[in-house]
Amino acid sequence: xxxxxxxxxxxxxxxxxxxxxxxxxxxxxxxxxxxxxxxxxxxxxxxxxxxxxxxxxxxxxxxxxxxxxxxxxxxxxxxxxxxxxxxxxxxxxxxxxxxxxxxxxxxxxxxxxxxxxxxxxxxxxxxxxxxxxxxxxxxxxxxxxxxxxxxxxxxxxxxxxxxxxxx
Numbered sequence: 001x002x003x004x005x006x007x008x009x010x011x012x013x014x015x016x017x018x019x020x021x022x023x024x025x026x027x028x029x030x031x032x033x034x035x036x037x038x039x040x041x042x043x044x045x046x047x048x049x050x051x052x053x054x055x056x057x058x059x060x061x062x063x064x065x066x067x068x069x070x071x072x073x074x075x076x077x078x079x080x081x082x083x084x085x086x087x088x089x090x091x092x093x094x095x096x097x098x099x100x101x102x103x104x105x106x107x108x109x110x111x112x113x114x115x116x117x118x119x120x121x122x123x124x125x126x127x128x129x130x131x132x133x134x135x136x137x138x139x140x141x142x143x144x145x146x147x148x149x150x151x152x153x154x155x156x157x158x159x160x161x162x163x164x165x166x167x
Contacts (some may be wrong), residue, residue: 004038016059018049023063026135030063053082057090076116080104082125093130 004011013034017027024045031041044059048053050090061133066081066088080086083102084094086116101121108114 002038003040005041010040011038012042013043014044014060015133016046016049016061017063018046021065023065027063030134047118054088054090057105060141074114075102075106078105078118078121081131082121091130093125093128098124 001010015027015031017023021144026045027043027045031043034041041061044053049062049064053062054064066077081088081100082093083089083096084096084099098121099115105114105117105121108117146167148166
């Protein structure tokens with residue numbers, strides 16, 4: 001069948017994902033490429049990842065889109081996704097060493113030193129293979145001439161319009 005075997009059975013991994021933000025499309029591409037490499041992938045598409053596999057940690061492999069740096073400060077990602085015991089730390093990476101490094105970043109005021117420590121934490125995460133990053137979403141905002149009051153100046157504003165916007 002062209003699929004590797006493990007313990008005499010075809011290797012098949014269940015990939016949990018959802019159908020928003022093109023995650024399901026990326027999952028299909030990943031399935032196709034892994035099958036070509038001899039790894040079977042069964043897609044399990046959930047409507048609500050936060051109410052299913054993300055909160056229960058019931059997955060073999062999972063995909064999730066996360067806006068990780070909406071504040072321009074790496075602490076948002078480190079404390080929310082990398083630090084032990086946080087909701088988004090579903091990959092099991094968090095450990096005493098990197099938790100201590102995250103605490104060091106929290107109180108460091110020198111931007112270069114913060115970047116150095118953050119990069120060291122991220123290198124440990126990359127090297128662990130607990131979490132892999134397969135894409136980056138770049139947000140572009142375009143408005144017609146004369147638009148007034150766009151909400152894109154606020155990094156938390158996802159849609160860019162609010163009650164003060166006039167088109």
